[in-house]
Amino acid sequence: MVWKRNYLRYLDDSTYLNRLKYCSWFLCSHFYLLLGYKARTLSILEYGRVIREYDPYFNLRATEYLYKNGIRKFFTWMDDKSWYPLGRPVGTTIYPGVQIATCTIKMFIDAVCKCYNFFMLYILGKDKWTIDTMSVNDVCCFVPIWAGLIGSIVTGLIAYECTITCNSEYTLLSYLKSRIKKGNKGSIHPSNKRNQEANAPSYNPAVECGIFAMGMMAMCPTNLMRSMGGGYDNESVVMPFMLTTFYFWIRSLRGNDDLSHSFSIHAGISFCATASCWGGYIFVSNLIALHTFILILMGRFTEKLRLSYSMFYVLGTYLATRISVVGYKPLQSLEQIFGVGVLLLCQLLHQFDNYDTQKNIGGNKRKKNQVRLLTIALLVGLFAVVSTSPIFTPLSPRIRSIFLKHQPTGNPLIDSVAEHHPADASVYFRFLQNLCIGSPLGIFYILENFGDVPCFLLVYTISAIFLSLKMVRLLILVGPVASILTGIAMGRIVCFFIFKIVDFSWIGMEEDEQVPIVPKTYSNDHGKKKKKQSREKIPNKSATGTFKSNHTSFILYLVALVAVITFNFLYLYNSIILGRTLTSPGIVERRMHEGQIVTVDDYREAYAWIKSGTPEDSRILAWYDLGFHISSMTDRRSFADGNTWNYEHVALLARILTSSEEEGYSLARHISDYILVSAGGSNDDLAKIPHIAQIANNVYPHICGKDIDCSGFRLSPSGRPSKLLQKSLLFKLHSNLLVEGVTINQAFFKEVFRSKFGRVRIYKIVDTDEESKAWVDDPRNRFCDAPGSWICRGQYPPALRKLLRNKISPQNDNFNHSTFSDGDDVSTEQVRNPQCMDSSTATEQRCASGELKQRPGEKDELMQEVTKESIAKISKKWEDTDHTTMMWNIITRGTVADLENALENVPLLAHVRSSDGRGPIWWAFEHQKHDMVQILKQHNVNYNQKDKDGLTPVDLLSLSQNIEWI
Structure with missing residues (x-):
């Protein structure tokens, strides 16, 4: 048994165990981050450095403009290449944080490359070792990857902060029980009974919980969707800023740090960065305000809470109002006025506490509670009054639809967006995978280890689930908190099983083989040292029943640990499989053609032809979802793009496409030179024509008449077009010379380009109205x-x-x-x-x-x-x-x-x-x-x-x- 004695001496050596612990932390962290990086770069490895989908192309174009022209011209940029002939004031209608962050990274990379090349060329004389800097397109492709990994790291920090002992040292039930019986003022911190009864103080697995949460977030499908290579969207860039705001907010509430409220300054700065990137900053400000309000209701109002929220809200709101697209909405819109009310409530409660202290009436609990209830009632009444005031803007349609039963807005342009529809249970299991199982366990551990900071996770969870049930697009908000809860559950369970297994390693040792008891110190919660005995002597029991029972328990704990680790790897495997389905950038696809896998690159082929084969002042008319591609990749003027700010303009485009050939030509010749038609695939323009007709009919009721659904523009089950569909300009442009008897009038339109696989067709408009074009350009x-x-x-x-x-x-x-x-x-x-x-x-x-x-x-x-x-x-x-x-x-x-x-x-x-x-x-x-x-x-x-x-x-x-x- 000499080998076992040496093995057990290693287990009792704190230096050895600490080294083993640090190595495991290092290896697990790098494993999760490397796996997350590889999963996000699959799209780039397979398709190259290609921007994905539609909206990211506008962000790319705006970034290129900012990098080339500078910030001053960027904020005064009137874009005449989109929404022709109206144009778009980009400087005041864009969330500029995405472009500013990307250009900052680009300039940093340029500086590093210049320094490296200077060192290699002039110091070492190795001209072959110089490197080229990354282009703006390349940086935009990698920014979502870097942002996703940074967001995963910050998620781990949030889980760590919610698990450390000073933030989670009592249970929710014991706290509520003490509040009811003792009537304390929210200053109690009940200890955990299990720690008092245990022979040795429990180990706090905060770091382990943080690492597991980081791993869950790194491979969370909801995060992968928005952080794949080339997915240069607002949500992909904003995620690390939003999570950093949350981290600094809960860091400002740390229990054993009297100066922690200063971190709320960092939270305010991070909130400004969030507001500059995404309209979802409303969720961030209201979530923190709601957390503060709930803590007040729970009797947890302290000077630290008041200072933290006041510093965060005042600084964050002031900086956010400096952003053009935000303006004074935080102070004028009803969906954001709740934060102002919480700020006023904090100041009033502070004044009441000072008054109680001066008048020495702190013991008069009834009077104090009456004053507080009166204060809350006054604030509620004030909110009800100001909500009807013309000073405050009413709730926007999207915000209003969240709190009311989902109903169509009457605008097919918005109602048709799938991301605006409510979510169902299947969506959660598809895009959260095993997190749906781990999150409830995490909530259980949060309730067992409660505090001001873990309370934030409960508020976040309920709010995120509620919003995502109303709008599936907001499922992205559930991913971080689900990862944190699952990480906390896995960290605590794994550490529990590991320590149990280590304890059972002493079973079966003879008394003279046991390691002597040596008083040692242990570090719990990173800095608090207490004395404990390294190992208690286990009496020599020859009874085989006891040994078998302990041996059985050892096996059970080992099996349970293996099951938890299997759960982890099963989640990673499922996420990788789902990530493979997200690699296609949309604009480029790989399909089976004649038994071989071919790359279908028709759209970029068509855009390259437009850029090289048309005059620079050409105007391209296409359905609005291709507008971002046209203005970004061809440098030509597009009639409309994926933004929905001007519904009537998009309706005019829909009218042109759904009208007869003669009427469509009479309208199009005044505002365009070419018409681009998506003529292939399951989602081509012909498949969208009922939706297009609904948009046109909402402004021009003669398109469909009383047929609100525009069913007259649908194909029959056998594939035969209806009469209205046959007469439409879009059908003729789409099916010209492909369907028997369908030809375009050559006096109106002339086909000038057809892509390799027929996905894109481009027609030149004959005899365009040059007088109208000159009038618009004047x-x-x-x-x-x-x-x-x-x-x-x-x-x-x-x-x-x-x-x-x-x-x-x-x-x-x-x-x-x-x-x-x-x-x-x-x-x-x-x-x-x-x-x-x-x-x-x-x-x-x-x-x-x-x-x-x-x-x-x-x-x-x-x-x-x-x-x-x-x-x-x-x-x-x-x-x-x-x-x-x-x-x-x-x-x-x-x-x-x-x-x-x-x-x-x-x-x-x-x-x-x-x-x-x-x-x-x-x-x-x-x-x-x-x-x-x-x-x-x-x-x-x-x-x-x-x-x-x-x-x-x-x-x-x-x-x-x-x-x-x-």
Whole structure:
């Protein structure tokens, strides 16, 4: 038994065990990170350094512009290559953190390469050893990989912080029991009974939990989806910033550190980085505010909590408001006002505590609780009052749909996005795999080792699951917390089994073979040293029953440990298998063709032809999901891209594609030179045409008529097209010379390119309207927000606007049709007497009989000649009248034809002002009715006027921009 005695002496040697522990930490960490890196680079190894999908191409193009032109021009970039002819003010509508972070990395790599090449060339004279720097495209391909790994490391740090003893030293049940019986003020820290009864203090597996959580996150499918090589999306870059914000927040609440609240400054800075990258920063701020509020309700309000939250919120919100796309939304939007309420609550509770201390009434628990309840009631009442105030913007449609039962918005463009639909149980098991099993175990351990910091994990878990159930896109929020919970469970279970197995190694030793008891010190929780005996003597028992029982337990613990490790590797294997299905970048595919695997690269082939075979000022018309590709890869002007900020513009594109060949040509020749059609694969343009028709029909109701679903544009089960589909321009462009009897009119369109596998076809539009093109390119025809402003939007050419008279305007939150949705013009009688705007039969009869008469004074003032004096007189008169109500209805729910008809009858209506000092020009800017703004300008309406709050119409435009999550 000499070998066993030596083995046991090693087990009792703390130096040896520490070395073994550190080596295992090092090996496991590197194994998980290396495996995560390999899984994310599969796409690059197989397809090369290719950007994936659609949205990342816009981020790539914006990054290239920032790297080439600098930050000043980037923030004043009016992009005229997208959304032709309107353009897009990228500088104020983009989350710039993605581009800034990438360019910073690119410049760092450039500096390192220059230093390395200088050393090799001029110091060592090895010119063959010099290296080339990475291109912007290459950096953009690798940024998601690096971000995913950094996010995994920070996830491990969060698990570590939630597991260390000073943050998890009591149970939730014992805490609540003590609160009820003793009425303590949230300062108790009940110890764990098991530690008191144990012969030796328990080992805290914080590091192990952190390593396992890091490994789970590194291979979590929800994280892999957003961090594959080339997936240069906002979510992929924001994840490390978001998790860093969470880590610094819980680090500021560490129990045994009196100065830990200073880490909330780092949390505020990280929150600013999060807000600069992704619209989901709303979740981050509200989650931290909710955690603070719950701690207050649990009686855990302390000076540290107040300082931590106040420093985080004030600094983070201030920095976030410096970002153009965010602005003052954290202080003005209802979905973010909760943070302000929690901040005020913290300050009020602090003042009450100071008052109790000064008046020495701390023992009067009833009075103190009454004051606190009154404070909360006042804040709730204040929130209810301000929620109806016009100062605060209402909940956006997406936020509102989260808290209400999922209903279609009426906008097919948004409703069709699969990521906006609710999630079901199968999605969780598919994209979380074994984490669905490990997370409940992690919650159990959190409840058994509770504290202020572990409470954050419970709040995070409930919030993330609730949001992802409402919108499957937010499943990305569940991945980190599921990884943390599973990591905590695995870390505690594995450490428990390992120590049990080590303890059973002494079984069967003779008494004279046991290692002598040597008092030693152990380090628990990294720094707190206590004395313990290295090993107790085990009495010599010859009873075989006891030995067999212990031996059986040893085997059971060993089997359990192997089962947990198998669970870990099974999760890694399943994640790798799922990751293999995510390698295709979308724009390039590999398919079986004639028994061989071939690379289908039709789209990049078509884009290369456009870049080399068309003039630089060419305009390319294609369905909007290909717009990012066109503007980024061809450097040509695209009609629309994947952003949904202007629904009516996309509806015009849909109308062109679903109209007849003659009508589509008459519209397209004014705004494009070429038409690109996706003509192959399961998701080509023909497969999308029912959806395209629905979008067009929402603005141009003649497309489908009363058929809301546009079922007339579908293929029959046998593959035969319907009559409406056969007449559509898209069908003819798609099936030209491929389907018997389908040919395109050569007088309208001429096919100039077909890709190798027929996935893409490009047609040149014959006899384009050069006059309309020149009119759009003329800077004098662009509308600037203010004189000298860089935001100068283009306009539709006059020849096209004449063809777009009859349409409805669904560009509002609920996209409901208004009283003007039938396309009829406002009658002269309605303009002269706005009381007749009511469409009821009784009102029409009263108007016809003359019973409803014009109010005295209004008709005379508005019907006078248009002069500077009359305009000034009307503009100075601020009051709510029937005419202001009528104009508001026309601007917000009517059409351009309604406005033109009203001003043709009564031109001075353009200058009426309501009691708040606002008029038609304010409402047109606020609802982004660019065509109506132009009409009002033609009637000499001054858009630099101010209302009673000192806001100009341009200010309302900036306040009304509601940039959706990319």
